[in-house]
Amino acid sequence: MLTFYDKRPFRQCDGLSRRTFLQVGGLAMGELALPQLLQAEAASGQTSSHKAVIMIYLTGGPPHLDMVDLKPDAPSDIRGEFHPINTSLPGVQISELMPRLAERMDRLVTIRTIVGSDGRHSSFQCVTGRQFANQPQGGWPGFESIVSKLYGPAHPAVPAGVNLFMKMAHGPYNHPGSGFLGAAHQAFVAEGEARANMQLNEVSIERLDERRELLAGFDQFRRNIDRQRSQTSFDPLTEQALNVLTSSRLADALDLDKEDPAIRASYGKDDTKVLSYSHLGYQAIMSKFLLARRLVQAGARCVTATFADFDWHGGNFSNGRRAIPLLDQGLAALIDDLYRHGLENDVTVVVWGEFGRTPKINQSAGRDHWNRNTFALLAGGGMPVGQVIGSTNRYAEEPIDRPVHFQEVFATIYRNLGIDTESTTITDLTGRPRYLVDAGYQPLPELV
Numbered sequence: 001m002l003t004f005y006d007k008r009p010f011r012q013c014d015g016l017s018r019r020t021f022l023q024v025g026g027l028a029m030g031e032l033a034l035p036q037l038l039q040a041e042a043a044s045g046q047t048s049s050h051k052a053v054i055m056i057y058l059t060g061g062p063p064h065l066d067m068v069d070l071k072p073d074a075p076s077d078i079r080g081e082f083h084p085i086n087t088s089l090p091g092v093q094i095s096e097l098m099p100r101l102a103e104r105m106d107r108l109v110t111i112r113t114i115v116g117s118d119g120r121h122s123s124f125q126c127v128t129g130r131q132f133a134n135q136p137q138g139g140w141p142g143f144e145s146i147v148s149k150l151y152g153p154a155h156p157a158v159p160a161g162v163n164l165f166m167k168m169a170h171g172p173y174n175h176p177g178s179g180f181l182g183a184a185h186q187a188f189v190a191e192g193e194a195r196a197n198m199q200l201n202e203v204s205i206e207r208l209d210e211r212r213e214l215l216a217g218f219d220q221f222r223r224n225i226d227r228q229r230s231q232t233s234f235d236p237l238t239e240q241a242l243n244v245l246t247s248s249r250l251a252d253a254l255d256l257d258k259e260d261p262a263i264r265a266s267y268g269k270d271d272t273k274v275l276s277y278s279h280l281g282y283q284a285i286m287s288k289f290l291l292a293r294r295l296v297q298a299g300a301r302c303v304t305a306t307f308a309d310f311d312w313h314g315g316n317f318s319n320g321r322r323a324i325p326l327l328d329q330g331l332a333a334l335i336d337d338l339y340r341h342g343l344e345n346d347v348t349v350v351v352w353g354e355f356g357r358t359p360k361i362n363q364s365a366g367r368d369h370w371n372r373n374t375f376a377l378l379a380g381g382g383m384p385v386g387q388v389i390g391s392t393n394r395y396a397e398e399p400i401d402r403p404v405h406f407q408e409v410f411a412t413i414y415r416n417l418g419i420d421t422e423s424t425t426i427t428d429l430t431g432r433p434r435y436l437v438d439a440g441y442q443p444l445p446e447l448v
Helices: 007-011 018-024 034-041 099-103 124-128 143-151 205-231 236-245 249-254 261-266 287-298 316-340 406-416
Strands: 052-057 084-086 093-095 108-115 161-164 302-306 347-352 374-380 387-389 399-401 425-427 433-435
Touching: 052 124, 052 143, 052 287, 084 099, 099 316, 108 399, 108 406, 124 143, 143 161, 143 302, 143 406, 143 425, 161 287, 249 287, 261 287, 261 316, 287 302, 287 316, 316 347, 316 374, 347 406, 374 406
Parallel strands: 052 302, 052 347, 108 387, 161 302
Antiparallel strands: 084 093, 108 374, 347 374, 425 433
């Protein structure tokens, strides 16, 4: 963010030395200016490839029996109110509330047997891959921060990781952050103040005139920098800082008015009142799916987003009828978009929550917390899609074959990004090298 408290400092831009420029435009985080942040990000080298991950966190624990693992022959107090429908994969059925995804099951991987949940109502395990207990000093970093540390940005004007989480009333739902990797690798928060700073809102004529003058000065500044670039050999990190400060690439990616209206419409309309408690931050923001695609196209390596809320201890079926079809539309549109833009081999999509829901329906027509089994939907990443991994017992209580641990999914994600989890480590605050997943967890052989 650039902040000018009055016009006088900006009028000095023509005469700024490189050192002064970096003080004014350093996008500072604490005591670090942008070149220092970039130096931290590039410490372990960069890659010319641009593989990416979009992770959608379904807050609160989605009900697996009502979405991807229906049990129509179970008693009514287990099978619930929804009916299974056929999909594009012979013999595979999912919920009637997900007809678009049913048509696209040949472009999805459904894992019905995710295990290893620590049972916490939190985004932590979905974003870090780790359990909450016994954390190292500083805490485990989110996977976006790990990728930032290992690769740095794919495009100099776009952060490696972007955080599209909503601000939610239940604190642990919110993004866990960069852990021991620190502020240099924090995922860029594209909502709230950061997003507002990219927009021109409620500006008077007088202020607009001032901003025109500021823009003219900024244009002159860019021309001066271009001349300096042709005459001076900047170090790579300073060059990268200049690219970020003088590019509109990130703001353009976040500007949905630049998207084809028909494509934008295919994602559906944002529903800020999908649930009775949506005012607490649990909203169905359909545009996040589209923003995620635009951001990875612009150069982001990792984008994480939240969607609605699935903690339905009461009214499971009434809430499900409102929220699940919206997820169906948004995710289906994203999958179509990846194929439309030829990104299906480069962008991995992961959709999941922290645990599943109880097979037994409670007296409030809800399902309670269930950490013995949940599910995940994956797409893209060059994976062999069109398959279902794992099956559960007759009440979907637990796997009867092929349990898949959270960390196996993370090992698969890292593999799709070109990272070898057998050999790659990151150093914690004590200087100890840390592997990205625990010993024994490897990429899913079904997806290699």
